[in-house]
Structures are given as C-alpha cells and as structure tokens.
Amino acid sequence: MYVYAVLTGAPRSGSLAGLRDEPLRALRVGDLVAAVGEMSERPAVSEATLRAHDVVVRRLADAVDAILPVRFGSLLSETTLTDVLRRRARELGEALALVAGREQMTLRVLGEVSPPETVAPQTSADAAGGLGPGARYLAARHAEWRRGREAPELAAVRPALASLVRVERVVRHDAPPLLASVYHLIDRGQGAAYQTLIERATLAPIRLVATGPWPPYAFAPEALE
Amino acid sequence: MRRSGSLPPSGDDARAIFATSDTSLLELVDNLLTKGVVLTGDVVLGLAGVDLVYARLSVLLCAADRLLDPRDAIAPRGAP
DSSP, X not given: OEEEEEESSOOSSSOOBOXXXXXXXXXXXXXXXXXXXXXXXXXXXXXHHHHHHHHHHHHHHHTOSOEEEOOTTOXXXXXXXXXXXXHTHHHHHHHHHHHTTEEEEEEEEEOOOOOOOXXXXXXXXXXXXXXXXXXXXXXXXXXXXXXXXXXXXXXGGHHHHTTTEEEEEEEEEEETTEEEEEEEEEETTOHHHHHHHHHHOOOXXXXXXXXXXXXXXXXXXXXXX | OOOTTSOOOOHHHHHHHHTXXXXXXXXXXXXXXXXXXXXXXXXXXXXXXXXXXXXXXHXXXXXXXXXXXXXXXXXXXXXX
16 A cells, blocks of 8 residues: 555545545554555656645645655555554654644755865864863764754844744755755744745845745654655 | 766856746655755756756656665666
8 A cells, every 4th residue: 555644643534535546545553544545556756746646645734733744655565554653653653743733844045155164183182172082083973963953044034933933954965055955844824924034034145945835744754664 | 977067056046946836846856755865966956957957857756766666776777
C-alpha cells in the first residue's frame, strides 16, 4: 500500500482519493492513523505525480488537525507499515503534537556569501582557555554544528516574526546565492500575515523569498524508515 | 554535472525565479523527495534561466526516480 501521511485520527472528510484516484483508507495502529491507498507499484517521479501527491496531502491536512506527510514513493506492505508505526509511535506522536494546528512556511535566504571565518589553528593550550586539543576539537565541532542550524541573516526580522513563528528549522546551503532554507511552523491561517511581514522586511543585501503555507513537510521525521 | 561553466545568477535573477510558478516545482521536490538535499548548487545555478530550471529539475527528478527504485539501488547506473 502507498502511504501519504501519518495522522492522529481519521480524516473528517469521509471519502478522499489518492494520487491515482484510489480511495484512501485510514489504517489505525495504536494512537496513530496512516492514510494509505492501495497501489501495487510505486508511481514514477514526475512533476505530475509530485503535484498529485501534494494535492492529496493538502486535502488530508485540511481534514485533520495534525499531519506528518510521508515522503513521496513510500510503498509498504501493511505488516511492515504496522510494525514501523508501532516501533516509532512515541517519536511520531511527539512530532504530531508539534505540528498540530500548524502549517509550514518556507523561507529561502538569498545573498552573497560572507567570507568564511578564519579559524586560526590553535597550537597553544592557553589560546582556548586552557582546553586540551581534544576539548578544543569538540568545541570547534559543536560551534560548526550550531552554525549549520542558525540563520543570523534573519536577525533584523526576528522580533516581528516572533509573534507568528512557533518552531524553526534551518538548513544552510553551500549553493550561492541560496544561503539557507528556513522552515517555520506557524498557526494555521497565519500564512498571509507571515507573507506580508516578509515582503515588508528590508534586509538588503539579503533577500528573502517565502512560500507557503505548506503541510508541515519539513517537520515530519522520516516516518517509515 | 559541471558547475563552473554556468553563469552564476545575480540575486535578482534568483529572487525573480524563486517568486514565479517555477518555484512551486522546486519547493515540491524539496518537500516531497529529499528534504533539502536537492537544493544543490546545480539547481540553484539553474535559476539563472527559466529553461534551465526545468532542464535541471528534470535531471534531478530522473535521479530521484532511480534512487527510489530498489533495483537500481542494487545495481546503480553509471553517471551520465
């Protein structure tokens, strides 16, 4: 069966159809519900099938409070799906609680790459507050990890965003002019307010492009792996 | 895929194309397939021209299709 999403309950709308117009079924496993369609082979990746998949997920999202979209192309047997949902029930439940009543905005941060920070090799112990080489290495790795999940370019717009953004996830890119993708969870219905805020933001030379609202694609764990 | 031969887009080009309907396919690919991994330099360089967006996304969709196919995962095809 082809899996579209994991939900907390059956969709409010009675009869929803999948990307091949197959009827959708709610497979309940404990507190979770998987929205599935009968399909014998995985649909090929194409613009049409991606759009069709997205339409199905959006309809499901409209019919439930909390949805974790499942990655395109997830074709599993009922036994495997049931096993996975049982095994990952706690993690998926937490993710569903996070996205309940919310939707995603995607923010692309565009601009010139700032010169990389020069990290001088530290050869003496006192250069790093007396840390030994192992601790310095770990501290540097931690700083690198943190930088990879931050978007300092948004600093000026953060006070205004604070009233709308509930959760943030940042992915930095080594692909100028795209510097970072920032995924925000906002309360449902706040997409227009978010867009207005971003359009009014003046962060030159940084530019922001917002799309959405989307189902919370970027906040769904790889549910079926 | 060769990157150095492409003209890097100006910020305005990229912004313009991110703001057009071409964006939605790019966003769909990001949302539905690999969650960020697809936004590689090749795709973004492609944003310098609308046609290139489609050309490169097509390549990308084909690659994704192969990745999703377990038969190809066992016997990967050679790079073009």
